[in-house]
Structures are given as structure tokens and as C-alpha cells.
Amino acid sequence: MNTINVRIEDKFWEDYSALVRDTVIPYQWQALNDRVEGAEPSYAIRNFRIAAGLEEGEFGGWVFQDSDLYKWLEAVAYTLRSQPDPKLEKIADEAIELIGQAQREDGYVNTYFTIKEPGREWTNLYDEHELYCAGHLIEAAVAYAEATGKRRLLDIACRFADLIDRLFGLDSGQKQGYCGHQEIELALVKLYYATGEQRYLKLSRYFIDQRGSLPSYFEEEWERRGRKGPWSDNKPNLEIYQSHLPVREQTTAVGHSVRAVYMYTAMADLARLTQDNSLKAACERLWDNTTRKQMYITGGVGSTHRGEAFTFDYDLPNDTVYAETCASIGLIFWARRMLQLEAKGEYADIMERALYNNVLGSMSRDGKHFFYVNPLEVWPEANKRNPDKQHVKPVRQAWFGCSCCPPNVARLLSSLNDYIYDVSTEENEIHVHLYIGSHLQFTSADGCDVSLRQRSELPWQGKVEFNVSLNENHAGGTAFALLLRIPNWHQSGQPVLRINGEVQVYDVKDGYAQINRIWNDGDVVEWLIPLETKLIAANPQIRANAGKVAIQRGPLVYCVEEADNGVLLSSLSLTEESSLIEREASDLLGGCIVVEGDARRENTSGWLANELYKPLAAEPKKVRFTAIPYYLWGNREAGEMSVWLRNS
């Protein structure tokens, strides 16, 4: 199963890829070079220069600071793949040279250990992120080689991977450890694809299989370190790093959410590539638990900032939420792999939900400000003055000391063409997972070169059209199955399928409309998905949302903001669903559809500022409210925001 030759042609998404190319990547390059005024310095390039012997100085930033450069390079690679840019490629090539200069003779590359703790390499896998950084190096290298054909970074990565392969494993003399922050596992699968080297796949599998075995490597390592750590001398918390059990025995998503979803991504890859059914079953169990018990409606995961972690089923507070941007991106990675493992619409549904809401919402419209935490309820005064909510920011920040999220957004948005289709040559099937205008080229089973152009009016309207073109030699048409995802947007009816103007009956297979036919040049497929504004309730087990509703329209979750509705959003409660109307607001936030409706608003004028409690005498006023797409929140002045609204 391969996804090949997809180019995005879609106003909504091209605006984002242009933003990544023209703003995010240049801006992040400035940030990596500590040239963004008012933002915390990154130190990333400087660390490499010091490690390479080109500059004197101390290591700066986090122990995993190298990964920011790698993620940036990966985003650059995807951008170059879509649109060559010799100037940008030159900058990237120079950065790659710098990495090469910082690499040691034996292949090791990590600026933290080279500068700050030489000789202590691999002594603290639990805390120090060496394998994590190696993973991001590998991902960047694979992407850069694919995009540019240049092997320099891939060679650097392979040399490092080869060193790791020699050092880690079950043979005597090898370290039987694994990383405190999963990442290299999924990267090694990519390296296997890029090089065809089985041992990279095996090494990935070793890391996954070894994790959680007894006695715990992390505990033994902690003993060897004299029961000390850089942040805490406590005994390792195995659950927070998903190393409390062998992965096949894990049933619920626990611990640090980014680590978790990165690990599950690798597990799904390995389950497919090694046809490992017990691993597949574990992926499915963990997927169900994550997305059906522990996920915010925006596709965010992680309910607490303490450990940036999952908590437990149905515990989804809106205001003390974590929902880290990287965790949603990792959820998308995982969903993508689950689709490759088995094409089920629910995986794509979640991928779409996380993409359109949590991930898009994490970046400002100017591409220069980012959320690390993506709340569903914001009261700026509380975010400033209640320490339990200070991790939630009411406005996006320029750059973070721990800046994992911005480059992660960039690499996802610039590689989005990899997420739209799956083309299975064996099955002669094309799955359409996402409705993003694009041009797909593939070869069908009988050798016909097919061009499929998708035009999509999402996220605003549910109209999608496909145009089929065949190469000249196939005048008689070519057979393949087209499978169109039926979104779970809770609409009232099924999508209508028309081919060349005629309505078609279709079979549904695992959430996809399946169209088997002989396709001819010029065939037109219309796919009309009912797209309605709906009030969504949460499972009553989610105590935080009791008595509340959210507004969803197609893939977009909505929210109310102070900018449109005044302060004290908690005093609003919705009334009639039938009163909801949609309005095109072409001048608002770059153009969007807002939802308006009737609400009651508590009459605050009946209260003195110095009255806290008094007998109930509710006389709510009737008001109108305006909701905007969640992904656009926080682009005006700082103010209150809420996704869930009381329903009366």
C-alpha cells in the first residue's frame, strides 16, 4: 500500500501550506537562530555550532533541543517536495552540513552530550532523549532524501542508526534499554522504507518489544545512576512513559500523551509490516480507549498538565485541560497508520477531527504564534491568577522554551498530501480518507495511468467532485474500486453519490462508499455530503460537560468568544436548536461561516458586585449568540472562549 504523487489543489489548505512555506518556515529558522525578538531563544543552531567546534559556549535549551532543527528540516523537505525553492534548499543544505560537522567519528550526534556531558552518553535513557532526537534526525533525513534526492542527511542518520543498532539489543554486551520518549520507533520504520534495510525495522521492533519488560531497564538505570535524576531523584514513573507493561498488555492510554501516541504509531506500523496480530489487537484496544473514552471533541488528548498526561476514562475537564498540539499531531500520525493497517472510516474521522480543530487551532492566522495547550474553555483572568490554570494561555505565544509544537505543526501541514488517499495496487482500490482538493496520479491494476482530481468545498460545504482522466492508451476504460469515506459528522442523511450526473446506489464497507466500476476518461463523480449545524451532547460520564452542548458543523467544532458575545460566557445558555442559522462572514477572520442562535443570558444586573449568594430568582434575557469555528479562536483580543455551552 503506497500513497503516490498527490498534489494539494485546494484554496483552504493551500493558504496553510503557503503560510508554512512563506511564514512558518522562515520564522522558525529565525527562531532556531535566536533572532526572534521577544521570544525565548532556541539555541538550536548555536548548540550545533558549538558541538561542531565552530563556536565556543555553553549548551542552551532543553536536552532535546536538537529535535527542533530536525523537525524544521523535515518540514522544509515536505515544502521542497511540493515546490522547489533553491534558496531555502541552500539554507537547509548548510544546516545539514552543520549537523554533519557535529557528528562524531562513531556516528553519534547529540549536541547536549557532546557539549555538556561527554562521556555520559546513554546513561540516562529515561530522561535524556538521545534516542528521541535520533528519531527526529532520521525522520528529517528520510524526508529530505525523498524530496531532494540528496543523501547527505540520510547518510548521517544511517551512521547514527547503525551505531544505535550496535549498542542496543538483546545480545550480551548490548544495552537492553529503550527511550524515555518514544519517537525513534516510528522513525526507524521510515528509515527501513527509505533504505530497504531490514535491520532498521528489526531495531524498531526491538524497542517496542523490549519496552515494559521486567526487571525494568529504567529502574535499573536509576539504580546505576545512584538513584538520581536531573529533574527528580524519584524512582522512575513507568506508567508516565508507557513502560509499566509490555506494550501488548497495555489496554488503556496512560501517561504522557505525546509519548503514548508516538509509540502507538510505531506499533501500528509494526503490526502491519510484521503481520503481528497481537500488536494489532493492542493498537485497536488502545485506539478505542483513546478516542472513545479520553478524547476531547476537538481531537485533543491529555487531560492534565501534571505530566502532560492522560488521566482516566471520561475525565475531560475543559479549563484545566492539556490537549497538547503535539499530542493531536501524534494522534493524526497514529490514525494514518491505523488506516494503513485496516481502512476503516473511523480512523480517518478522528484524523480529520484532530486536524480541523485542535491542530489548525494551535496556530495563529499569521503563522507566528502557537498554542502548546489547546483549551476548550478560557477565562483569561483565571489563566493569569489561578495557578491551577496557568498552563493554559488565552493567546498564542511567539515561541516556547520547549518548542516542540510549532515545528510539528509545520511538518504536518506541509506533508498533508500524504494523508488524503491510500492506493492499494494489490486490491486495485483507492481510498479517499480526506476531502481535500488535490490531484492524485496512480497506475491501476491493468497498467492504466489514472489522474484523479478532487475538488472539495469543505470545510464550509459538503460538496466534493472527482474528475477521472485516463491516459490515451486506455480508451476502453480501466477498472478500480473508489472508496469514499462517509464522515461521521452526525448529519441526518447519507451522502448522495452521482456519477456523470446519475444518482448511484452504493455499498458501504467499513465506513466507505465502495464504487466498483470500469472508469472512463472524463468520468465525473459527485459526492454530496449533508453538512448541517448540529448540537452535540457528550456522554453523561463526562462530568465536565453535563447539561452542555457543543456546536459542530461538518468537521468543524465551533466555540463562542468574548469578542462576539461579550464577557461572562458562562451566563449564556442555548435554547432552541431550530433557531440556529449559518451566516457567511467573509470579512471575519479571513472569511468563515459563523453560527448564530437564540440563547438565554442570566441577568447580571440583578446582582450587586458584593453579593455572592442569594435565593434563586432567575430572569434570563433572551439574546442572540454567535459562534465561530474553534480553529479560528484567539485571533482577536484576549478574552473568554468556550466550546461547551449550557443548554436550557
Next chain:
Amino acid sequence: MNTINVRIEDKFWEDYSALVRDTVIPYQWQALNDRVEGAEPSYAIRNFRIAAGLEEGEFGGWVFQDSDLYKWLEAVAYTLRSQPDPKLEKIADEAIELIGQAQREDGYVNTYFTIKEPGREWTNLYDEHELYCAGHLIEAAVAYAEATGKRRLLDIACRFADLIDRLFGLDSGQKQGYCGHQEIELALVKLYYATGEQRYLKLSRYFIDQRGSLPSYFEEEWERRGRKGPWSDNKPNLEIYQSHLPVREQTTAVGHSVRAVYMYTAMADLARLTQDNSLKAACERLWDNTTRKQMYITGGVGSTHRGEAFTFDYDLPNDTVYAETCASIGLIFWARRMLQLEAKGEYADIMERALYNNVLGSMSRDGKHFFYVNPLEVWPEANKRNPDKQHVKPVRQAWFGCSCCPPNVARLLSSLNDYIYDVSTEENEIHVHLYIGSHLQFTSADGCDVSLRQRSELPWQGKVEFNVSLNENHAGGTAFALLLRIPNWHQSGQPVLRINGEVQVYDVKDGYAQINRIWNDGDVVEWLIPLETKLIAANPQIRANAGKVAIQRGPLVYCVEEADNGVLLSSLSLTEESSLIEREASDLLGGCIVVEGDARRENTSGWLANELYKPLAAEPKKVRFTAIPYYLWGNREAGEMSVWLRNS
């Protein structure tokens, strides 16, 4: 103004004083001696034995561990005052001897510094609680001398206070500091009363006046310590210890809530005793802010466990709440002093609210288990598994490592007779603040010995009766004003006053019904306060309570518990206020009145466990709910609890 000779004669409260006398005090003595199985050791007695040279060993517990013994002794004193108990007095006398043996030649007594850091006394007022412990020693000493007539502990306390008086002050050679944890300020006022020594009052005033002056003593001390601290090397957080501004310039309650209310208590004392109007104005401003902007309906204060602190106006989350027991007790201390400063009913209203709800609720019915944190909403699974809520316990604990609260409850409940009346000889006025059955003896302006017996059916019924007896020589009666507080329970009508069976019109003065007359032996006053079950709304600025109501009946706030209403209390919403009924449940939790009513309950059967979100299709069931008084919650199996309920 003095309160004299009050004996409680009231079933409801005598049960509590008996519990304190027969259970809490003996149990806490065991705890102080590390003899409670399964509870964290206190080390308090052991520390004194080591400091006295009677035993070898290390200091155990917190730096302020001594104060637990002092608070216990204070509670013992109040108990002995009400009811002599030679056996208990002997134990107390021996403990006092032990304290005497641990006192140094110069008067210094503090086991932490004597055992662990001799020579480092007074070098870290910010963190180390020396003056705080001295304050509790003084309070215990004053109470013990008053109760038993024995001066031994008072002499110990005076010697220590004299040392402190020499060490601290504005003279050259004196330390110009004050304590990181306010307490000694209010204690020194008591010592002034007990001894008549003006310099104790002056020393208290020095501590209050000096606080918050610039340059900051805490910051200078931190510099002298080499910018280090036992818990954090950070620069002192002046706001958390209310030393960010001179106290007269403080307008909002900030920082650690127990420290705050202890300080405000001393400020109110000093404002009265030194007739300091600017201090009185500061007390009034802080009172308004605390009780009208930052107080839970249960009389709890402190909205976050981070710093055990106030946050800001209207920020009163129910589930991540702090509302420490000691803070409510301190609020009662403060209210008591505000009443002495100016007899206004609102002070007594808050005193009563905090007493009947937060404070009574902090202790289990068996007197052996206590809450430190008093939540208004409990979901036991979240308290276990969401680190943001782990400070909230769904069941009371046996004893705490930091066990400030249990002995504080004991000393308050055993001295409750001091909180009922104020007798002003100058004004010839008797204020009745609390309706607690009791016997008051005083001498009226014309020298008549008056006995006033109060009988009260509170908290269950609003019927109160007073019987006046005069001594034989005053056959012609005696004049005094009786002022009966009009509670702010939000009842529909004013209380009815009958004297000797005849309804009386009365004037209202500052929240009190004022009855000026010549009283005769045998006069009977009936005071009939309408007492209704009411639904209470919160100011809409309190976002946490939007769309919710609480149930209050007289002074008692109610709550719903899982034990009566099943799991998932958030799925309940109240409907008609008119459906509320009261039911005597003589077999429930020792006997109480429960409130029952109609509610809707979300139909959870319409949801699969693995559905998180779907279109709204609410079909609530009609159910009955049962609410119990908040102070009785958590006395059955661990389960959900909520004070605020959705209102539909």
C-alpha cells in the same frame, strides 16, 4: 466588652463538645505520641522529649510540629474550663512540664531548632515558623491559665515572649522582621489580656505595622541566607505571605488563606484596642473582599491548593477547591473580632455559615477523621487519578503529616461558648450572635446579676427561647438592651418576637433586633425565625456555578451524595423549587432533616460506553433526589458529592 460565664446547654453542640472531650482530645493525644495505627506519626511529643534531653533521636515532622501540641493543650484547657477532669489535667500538666524542660535558659523554646539547627535560630523567619509556634504556645498558655488557674505554662510563654520582645522591634540591634506565618500577632493580644502587660500589645502591633514595609525583611533575609531556602531557592513570594504591602494598604485577600485570616484577626483586635481607624478600614475592606467576593457558600476560603491560597474575585471552583479547615476556623476567629470591633450581624452570619458547614463538615461523626480540604464537589476517581484533584480526598483521613486542622477543630469546638454573646457593660447591651442553647450570667449596669438561658432548636427549627432570671435583690427588674441577630438565611419574612407571649414590634440595628426594656425575673422571650428550604443561586460572576443552584435550609448548606442518589450526580438537574420537601430522617447519620425534590436525570442508557459525542437527543427521566446537610457528607462509603446542582 467582655464575654463572661457562658455554658453551652444544647443537645446538638453538647454532642460535639462531648466528642471533642471524650474522643478527639484522647485520640489526638495518642496521635501526638505516635500511637495511632495506620496514621502518619506526629513526632510532636517525641521532639519535645529529645529537645528536653530525655531521649535521643532526630527531629520528626514539620518545622511547625510543636504547634500541634500547643493547639491540643489549648483545646484541653477549654475542655477543662467547661468540665473539670483531673486525669486529663494531669496529662496536660506533664506535657507542660515537658515543654518547660525543653525551654532554654533564655526563654527560647522550639524543638526544631533545638534539635536540628541550633545556632540558626531566627535566620529564616520566612519559612521556619518560630514565631508562629510561639504564638500557639502563648494561646495555649493563656487558655490553660484561665481554665485551671495554673501559671506554669503562662510563665513559660511569657519568658519566651519577653525574649521575642527583646529581639524584635525597631531599635538598633533588634531584628526588624516578622513571621512568615502570622499567628503570634493575635496570640500576643491574648497575652496582653491575660497579663495586663502593654508591651505584648505593642509587640503585636509592631509585627502588624512592620509587615510589608520596604525594603522587604524577607528579601533581605533571603539575601543573607545566600538566596537559599529549605523548600525553594526562589526569591520570597511576598504576596503569598501577605507581606507585599503594609497591611493598611491591602485591599484584597491574597496568598495563603490561613495566614491571611490569622493576620486579619489580629488586625481587628488591634484596631479595637488601639482605636486605629485606618486599621479598622483595612479590616472592613479585606472582610468585604473575602466574604463577598472570595468565599464558598460553605464558608470555605482558598481557591487553590498551589500555595493553599486565595486566587481572585469570583474564582471559586468546586472540584479543585482548597477551603482548608484551618482557614474557615481562622475566618471564624476574624469574624469574632469584627463583632467585637463593631456588632454587625453580617459578621455573625459568616461565623455561623463557616461553623455549621465548612468546620463541622471537616470532622467525621466518630471524631477521629478529618478533612484538610473541604470540597464542594467530589468525584473519587478523579481525586485518585487526576493529579489536579489529588489534594481533594473523598473520605476523611486519620491524621495528617501536616496536621494543623484536627487540633484547630478541637480548640474551636471546645471554646464555642466564647462565640455566642457579647456583653457590653458600658452600653448595657447583650448581643446574641449565635443561637446555641446556653446559659449566660452577667451583671447589668445597675448591678443586677442576670441569668439568661437560651434554648434553641437550631439548626433544624428556627425556634429560640430566652428565660430571664434576676437575683432576688432586683424585684423591680433591671434595664438592659437585648440584641438578637436576624440571620441572613434568605427566609421570606422577618423573625417574630414574643415577650411573655405577646408579639412585639422591634427596631433593627445593624442586623440585630434591639429590645430595650426593664426585664423582670421570669420574662420569656420567644424568637421565631422563619426557616425554609431555599434554592440559592450564585452571582453569575462565579463561572463555576453558572446554571446551578445550592440548597440551603437555615444555616445549613445541603449537598447530594452518591449514597442517596446513585453515581453520576452531574446527570441530575433540579426542576421545581415547589417540589422540595423536608423529611426528618432520625435514623440517618445520627438524625437529620433531609431535603427531597424532583429532578431530571439524563438517560444514560441512551449512551454506549464507547460513545463520547453524538447529536443532542435529551430524554431525561424524572427522578426524586435526596440532599443531606453538607456537614454530614462523607460519613458513609466514599462516593460522589456535590453542593451545586444543575437547575433546569
